[in-house]
Amino acid sequence: MNAITYAEPPESHPEIPLPGGDVTEGVVRVGDTVRRPIGPNAPLVHALLRHLEETGFEGAPRFLGVDAAGREVLTFVPGEVAGRPRPPWLADEERLASVGRLVRAYHEAVAGFVVPDGVRPGLGLDEPPGTPPPPPYPVELVGHMDYTPDNLVFRDGQAAALIDFDIAKPVTRADELVNAMLYWAPLGDPADAEPLLQGVDVPRRCRILADAYGMSETDRSRVVEVAVMRTRRSWFLMRQNAEELGGGWARMWADGVGDRIKRREAWLERHGAGLDAALTAP
The missing domain is CATH 3.30.200 (Phosphorylase Kinase; domain 1)
Known part of the structure; x- marks a missing residue:
């Protein structure tokens, strides 16, 4: 192309x-x-x-x-991005809800998009041996899959735009919401959270995102399963990216992202029931 x-x-x-x-x-x-x-x-x-x-x-x-x-x-997309150091509003729950609404708006817009013939999504690498399988659900759309605070543009206190689509790929809606929760709830060991997000009520923040998005009951019931499976895969894929692509991937690995992924998996296994209860309660 x-x-x-x-x-x-x-x-x-x-x-x-x-x-x-x-x-x-x-x-x-x-x-x-x-x-x-x-x-x-x-x-x-x-x-x-x-x-x-x-x-x-x-x-x-x-x-x-x-x-x-x-x-x-x-x-150029004008607005405010939560770069480093993170701004004081990072934990604001109204901004959090606006993230869910923006993800939903993106999904509505991308719903009819089909990956062009001959285009292979991804970073050009084959999965390394031993990589755990992805969640067993059919893909629904091409997701952004990188909802870090660095990649959302805010205007007037509301999430208004997405930037950096470099790792977009076909996924499920549940995959996308788990990715948003990963950074904005956040999902993981509290010791690894952004300082401004340490001590927040993670299940509550996951529920705010899910409600603002309008997440289905089926997808809410899959969040913990998808989060665990994606976390297990990410350890293998991040290590491969570090070894084969180098650059920023290698820096993240050297800075301990592999250990943080392992701690996230353990945290999800300990707290999954509470997350599920918060997401699926009437």
Whole structure:
């Protein structure tokens, strides 16, 4: 799938470095655009962003093409991002509910999207031997699957847009909500939580997300199972990314993400019943 060449405007603008999250480096703002390195999942991401534009979804950047330096060009999405250090509002429950509503709006917009023929979602790696299986449910849509505070743009105290679709892939709605809960509840050992999220009522925050999204009873009943299975898989996949892709993946592994994943699995096994009760209570 060939990308269009971006036509630069006649006026020039300086390149202003932007935070690239844990993995992506070399992200800059140029005028009203963002320039990013093209990743292995770009054919899917570009097709997905075109679809979101065609549906009128306002909560994602527009893909404009590829510049002369070989970088993808996206529209700059204005607003507030919870970068590091995290802002005081990170634990705010109204903002949390708005995350659930934004995820739902994205799902409504992406529902008709089909992965183009010949496009292989992912980072270009085969699963390493011994990787546990994914949850046994048929995929429903192409999910964002990276709802970190760094990847949500807020305006007027509400989650308004998603950025960084680099690891988008076909998943279930339950997978997506578990991913959002992972970062915003958060799911995991409290010792590993963002300082502003230590001591919060995790089951309550999961329920707020589920209610704001309008999560089905079936999907609520699957959250703990999906969270455990995805956590077990992530240890193998993160180690592989660190070993084969290096860069930010290797830095995260060296910083102990593998140990944090193991602690999350143990925490989910201890607290799964309480999470399930909070999510499924009338």
